[in-house]
Amino acid sequence: MKWTNSFIFTSREPPADAETISQKLMHQAGMIDKLASGVYTFLPLGLKVLQKVSDIIREEMNNAGAIEILMPALQPASLWKESGRYEKMGKDMIVLKDRHNREMLLGPTHEEVVSDIVRKYVKSWKNLPLMLYQIQSKFRDEIRPRFGIIRAREFLMKDCYSFDRTERESEISYLKMRQAYMKIFQRCNISVTIQSADSGVIGGKFSEEFVAAGDCAELEIGHIFKLGTDYSEKLNVLYMDKDGKQKPVVMGCYGIGVSRVVAAIIEGSHDEKGIIWPLSVAPFVAIIVPVNMADNKQVEIANNLYDELRTEKIDVLFDDREESAGVKFADADLLGIPYRITLGRKLTQGKIEILERKTQKKYDVEIGKVKEFLTKALKDSK
């Protein structure tokens, strides 16, 4: 991506109403834009990170045997009345009426919908165990949205649901998810602690939450629940067991606030200059910075390097703006891109400088060996 063809707008000052570090940095780096309290647009840079995190989650969910679907945000209120949660959720739900005056709502979570799907299709013990998940927007009319993206009213969530024959088998699904969660957060470079928690409105027998380390008091970035047969009994999610008897499936549910994970990564990885992305979720592997755009040689080499890396599928940002070196360096630091490839005066010796964002270490690399350097860095990070 060339900067001049992109949609990246950085700002020198954090917005006046931002309080937490992740909120400030996401705004300054041009990752997000606030539309209303607790409602945000993900701009290209923010979206890239969101997608990287989603990809990691998707991979680990698939590895654990979960199957991806996509459920609707718009749901009939009647289904919630059936489960008894229409009253329980109360004002946390955004409720609306369609043109026929039918009561609808924007889903704050999807136990009801997924249960409805499973009760329609799963009839036999042969269909179990089953794990279904999705990555989708949730709507919750928070009493008080806070800390930018961390507590939003509309946010991206991965929610997974498990369906098993017995408590014991449900336990196995639960532990699989628990394991997958550990891997996900590890890959995102977030250190988490696991705490047993109050199950709240979700209900169920037992739950644990994954809390990210960091200054910010909120939250919890993942929460896993053993639901037992609460939902399946109320919503008639039944299967025919080996013994010919109909039984309610044993359920579990597992959530990760994807957009919140992005904030948590920043909370745990930044300095006074800006964000420090781990390679696994960085929007770009490297940023190419010609120090002087008036220097034809620098620009030419930068272009060649850019083409070369793109051919190798190494995702780089080429800062081709007519800006001073200071501005470009400051922005590179702010955006937190792991490697800065500086084309400057060392070119006369055939060298390119690579600066590692995290350690501030500088490497002088021969012009032809940049690709090799980055390939190795990517490999080492895995």
Add this chain to the structure above:
RNA sequence: CGGGGCGUGGCUCAGCCUGGUUUAGAGCGCCUGGUUCGGGACCAGGAGGUCGGUGGUUCAAAUCCACUCGCCCCGACCA
């Protein structure tokens, strides 16, 4: 919902208390031209504001009063 704070060009803010030379300013950003070119460069010129909204007080309101909308923080509550 209770408590506190804030709303002035794209952004950060000054001006408000003590209404009137402010035709409403500054810095940053933006546009044009020129000089620069390894840590947020410089010079010259320029564009851009219903001072959140409505109603009132007054000869006169960004400034005082009332209402209202929006945003932030603390608390209760929640993922």
